Amino acid sequence: MNSKPKSIWVFGDYRNYFQNRVTLQLLSKAVDLARGINAEVCAVIFGHEVDEYIMEYTAHGADRLLVIDDPALKSYNTERYLALLENLIRQRDPEIILIGATDFGREFAPRLAKRLKTGLSADCIGLDLTEDGLLVQIAPSFGGNMLAEIVTPDHRPQMATVRPGTFKEIPHNYQRMSFVERLPLMKDLPAPRIRLVEYERAAEKEHTIENAAVIVCGGRGLGNKKKFKKLHDLAKVLGGDVGATRPVVYAGWADHAALVGQAGKHIKPKILFSFGISGAIQHTAGLGEADFIVAVNKNPQAAMMKMADVSIVGDAGDVLDALLKGLRKRIRE
Numbered sequence: 001m002n003s004k005p006k007s008i009w010v011f012g013d014y015r016n017y018f019q020n021r022v023t024l025q026l027l028s029k030a031v032d033l034a035r036g037i038n039a040e041v042c043a044v045i046f047g048h049e050v051d052e053y054i055m056e057y058t059a060h061g062a063d064r065l066l067v068i069d070d071p072a073l074k075s076y077n078t079e080r081y082l083a084l085l086e087n088l089i090r091q092r093d094p095e096i097i098l099i100g101a102t103d104f105g106r107e108f109a110p111r112l113a114k115r116l117k118t119g120l121s122a123d124c125i126g127l128d129l130t131e132d133g134l135l136v137q138i139a140p141s142f143g144g145n146m147l148a149e150i151v152t153p154d155h156r157p158q159m160a161t162v163r164p165g166t167f168k169e170i171p172h173n174y175q176r177m178s179f180v181e182r183l184p185l186m187k188d189l190p191a192p193r194i195r196l197v198e199y200e201r202a203a204e205k206e207h208t209i210e211n212a213a214v215i216v217c218g219g220r221g222l223g224n225k226k227k228f229k230k231l232h233d234l235a236k237v238l239g240g241d242v243g244a245t246r247p248v249v250y251a252g253w254a255d256h257a258a259l260v261g262q263a264g265k266h267i268k269p270k271i272l273f274s275f276g277i278s279g280a281i282q283h284t285a286g287l288g289e290a291d292f293i294v295a296v297n298k299n300p301q302a303a304m305m306k307m308a309d310v311s312i313v314g315d316a317g318d319v320l321d322a323l324l325k326g327l328r329k330r331i332r333e
């Protein structure tokens with residue numbers, strides 16, 4: 001019998017840290033899962049001068065940190081990081097590995113799974129445990145028409161990439177302590193075949209839809225671009241952001257950055273307004289953590305209306321106009 005304590009690993013993707021909090025969100029879920037299988041939560045950090053992230057990951061739930069801090073790891077490099085992580089996994093045999101479905105994670109995780117001859121569920125939108133402690137990896141499948149619950153009974157580690165925004169990070173606690181293991185670089189670390197010559201960070205909005213507290217989302221039921229544009233007025237009055245469904249993005253009423261759902265962003269607003277949206281599963285897959293939903297649709301049977309806390313049956317454009325008028329009047333008073 002294996003008496004070794006179980007471990008859930010979270011790969012530390014700290015690039016773009018202030019915008020992309022996926023590692024913290026995964027740590028939060030790992031803490032939850034660890035309770036169920038009596039495991040420790042371990043964050044893995046590769047890079048150079050990464051002490052800041054050691055503190056952050058500890059404050060957000062990591063019990064143990066496996067850290068390789070070396071100038072050779074200054075920039076993210078798939079080949080090198082793969083060699084390092086594969087080596088550590090073979091030595092320590094974790095139960096579960098969670099990786100953010102960032103561009104890097106999407107490139108990195110399948111290669112790692114292949115090397116380890118284990119399964120990987122990509123772009124999960126939920127994680128759970130079976131009664132006997134297997135990781136349930138919930139991922140859209142068959143072109144997004146179904147949600148599959150996938151388990152990996154025979155191979156280890158159980159691996160999943162998870163979309164940013166799927167889970168809520170737990171509030172930081174800087175009193176938390178963790179066990180930090182600083183490990184040396186592997187002796188036979190492969191020389192990278194791809195060398196980073198230069199990088200330039202794309203300008204990003206400080207405030208992204210993924211962390212907006214109020215979101216006003218619009219769908220095809222709004223009828224045209226002009227009406228959709230009014231959502232921006234409402235969002236401005238409410239201090240929120242605008243989200244969109246896929247047909248609306250395809251029609252050019254909104255940028256791809258506003259797309260909410262399986263192929264877009266996962267949002268977790270305190271309040272979500274949904275105008276003229278049917279509530280297809282590919283869209284609602286991105287709404288899992290909205291606290292309160294107000295839906296407007298002319299069809300009371302629409303899935304979005306059933307999911308909402310408040311459903312208003314009516315024309316989306318008319319309700320939007322009335323809401324804007326009422327709010328502006330209240331502001332003036």
Ligand SMILES: Cc1cc2nc3c(=O)[nH]c(=O)nc-3n(C[C@H](O)[C@H](O)[C@H](O)COP(=O)(O)OP(=O)(O)OC[C@H]3O[C@@H](n4cnc5c(N)ncnc54)[C@H](O)[C@@H]3O)c2cc1C
Pocket residue numbers: 143144145218219220221222223244245246247248259260261262263264275276277278279280281282283296297298299302314315316317
């Ligand atoms: C692989 C794949 C991935 C996908 N990923 C995404 C994704 O990430 N995000 C996403 O949103 N979609 C995604 N889709 C598309 C998704 O399946 C739906 O087609 C889409 O969400 C529907 O958008 P909608 O609700 O705006 O339009 P519709 O489904 O056409 O719904 C329009 C709604 O508006 C209502 N309506 C009509 N007129 C009015 C009116 N005057 N006033 C009020 N209500 C009115 C209708 O009753 C209806 O409920 C994906 C699809 C696939 C196959």
